[in-house]
Amino acid sequence: MSLEELPITLLGGEETTFGTIADGRVALVVNVASRCGLAPQYEQLEELQTRYGDRGFTVIGFPSNQFLQELGTSEAIAEYCSTTWGVTFPMTEKVKVNGKSAHPLYRQLTTTPDGEGKAGRVSWNFEKFLVHPDGRVKRFRPRTTPDDPQIIAAIEEWISDADTEAAG
Secondary structure, three states: OOHHHOEEEEOOOOEEEHHHHHOOOEEEEEEEOOOOOOOOHHHHHHHHHHHHHHHOEEEEEEEOOOOOOOOOOHHHHHHHHHHHHOOOOOEEOOOOOOOOOOOHHHHHHOOOOOOOOOOOOOOOOOOEEEEOOOOOEEEEOOOOOOOOHHHHHHHHHHHHHHHHHHHO
16 A cells, blocks of 8 residues: 555544645654653744645654653643644644554554664654655654754755656
């Protein structure tokens, strides 16, 4: 099954697909957790959404309690993200990112190696996967902040690339 066809349930319970959420845009997929020490990255993720959202880009947050740092209910997650960080990007229901019960999207994304050539399990909360509309993926580990020059350069390159492909 292609990435676009993979089923996704949004935080509010709406069932859709990854392709519908991404909608032909470059997407930064991030496993998030409200009680993680890396949670301030929410602010930088929202800044990316604001900066590039109207240029063919979206952040998609995937709450996960796999590292035991996410709130209990979808309502609590939604309230925390909107009131604490002003999150406007799409968020899904809680998912598993590792193991036999990992969400199908994460089963596919984790086959992508990071900059050091390491693929496999998500190492912690806030691991990032930049997904091009054509299916290419770049992986960034949790401590690589959303405003890291590597991520910004990849977003800008892929937005331009996606625009060119769409126009061609």
